[in-house]
Amino acid sequence: MEEQQTEIASLGEFGLIKKLTETIELKNASTLKGVGDDAAVLDYKNKLSLVTTDLLLEGIHFDLTYVPLKHLGYKAAVVNFSDIYAMNGSPKQITVSIGVSKRFTVEHIQELYEGIKLACEIYGVDMVGGDTSASVTGLIISITCIGEADSEKVVYRNGAKENNLICVSGDLGAAYMGLQLLERERAVSVGMKDFNPDFAGKEYILERQLKPEARKDIIDTLARNGIRPTSMIDISDGLSSELLHICTQSNVGCRIYEERIPIDYQTAVMASEFNMNLVTAALNGGEDYELLFTVPIEEHEKLQAIDGIRIIGHITKAELGCSMITRDGNELTLQAQGWNAFKNQ
């Protein structure tokens, strides 16, 4: 008799992770926080160690027909740094493991590493190890980042309190629109030789997709202004999905306002060109790597004086649920339509 088999797609990524990790019991005094946040928190005496890891697979997370290897390396490193900043920490070391199939040459891999090294240089991180292997097909990149934080400064996802202000850095949806643009040009270029798409006026959304930055500057600015977020997360799967993480883990609800969501004009133009809903792109488009955080309402004035941070709403009692007030005054329940790799198969 065959045992019951469940397709992974039926659980989705979060469901699978939950299923795999819910029985884990932490054993060491040095493990303050395991699975379930942007990074694990380890207590190595005076400083906390933060550890985060990401696996990037060709054909799932990236398409080398339009992503230059150097950009890919840069992005692979930066998305890990972003997780460490989202804990209010500083990335310090990374390990890089790669698997490469026969179609890649040494020069290709060097190009990839140049991007990783550039990111390390800019963010002050040391590459301290890794693993290199052949793969049967395609390129595989696995990066682990270790960072540090003062124990009284680390910020989790679960600290949001009623009446806290909800803030977001930068603007949203641009990386997603950049991806749409690249996908369209790739489709158009099939079979064409020396195809040179015209990207004039679309540089910003392309850069957001191909060369995102982690918001070290925001972490520094908050510290300089004496503001400690009550909760924080980086936006990799879309605002909606990340906000629901914060609300679920903090056991609170939220109200955000459509008109307050920061969107760049290039994102808006592109969405219009594609006839796509702009707010959907901003709510559910992934890979922005902006910071989403909550702060006590007392910080309102200080926050308003800071460039590049937008207050988009506030935290409520859990019973009120999580919703967005649209421009026309309707209330829309937020849903986690975040990017799900398992659906892509």
Next chain:
Amino acid sequence: MEEQQTEIASLGEFGLIKKLTETIELKNASTLKGVGDDAAVLDYKNKLSLVTTDLLLEGIHFDLTYVPLKHLGYKAAVVNFSDIYAMNGSPKQITVSIGVSKRFTVEHIQELYEGIKLACEIYGVDMVGGDTSASVTGLIISITCIGEADSEKVVYRNGAKENNLICVSGDLGAAYMGLQLLERERAVSVGMKDFNPDFAGKEYILERQLKPEARKDIIDTLARNGIRPTSMIDISDGLSSELLHICTQSNVGCRIYEERIPIDYQTAVMASEFNMNLVTAALNGGEDYELLFTVPIEEHEKLQAIDGIRIIGHITKAELGCSMITRDGNELTLQAQGWNAFKNQ
């Protein structure tokens, strides 16, 4: 004009890693040791953090036609612990990233995780994070392990001194012979239904291949006896290759003696059945995960009283090179014929 392209196979794994990492400059005070040892060493105040990582790919590192997923998970974790012990440290946390193609079900992945969790339980390690993704083809496992060590106790590869004794734990070549056996049975079974190979009398070599252990016991025993190795490495790519790592990094030579190399009788029987050279299997067969280390000659008596550790030779001046004295008194230059994933493509 096309830039020069070099095939990865022409460099080999070590060559590629060297090429990729030789220009790295460490920047943080907390980074005591980066690329180039079994684990990176980070100074988080009173204790050192050790970080190591391994990437395992289906079709390259394992074959699911004869490796049960639970065993695979167990082994994937244990090989990382082994790297931490090889620094004279204790593994404390791991992160686990996996990529899985559509042919895997939730139950398959749970089985894999059960093996990882079992290893964590036995070795006292916490799983603290990871990443889960779809893959286009096959199973991908990337594990990072973080461990701790007292700063005065950590052991590198580069501390071997002239006249030090060369020691090895357990016995060698068994995992390699186990792999040969499994490969043979797989070849024989092609197209056969309900094929049940008879593995009686071969349990040990199969266990060495399918369910290796990390030598925590040896580390504990050495500590209890007050012996601190001058250099240490775990044997994953074969004795010859690992000994050359120690000698190169310590700038010394070595003499080992064929008759002193520990080999289990099942390994010998299997090699004879396959008409293979037994010493070649012991010198170059990978995946034994035993510890290879050097100690001052003054520890000779203490060492001889310890079960499961064999003195196989001694360290010499670098000018004398690295060689093995065969049973018939000849001198054989040691060569790194270790396992090279890039040759398998």
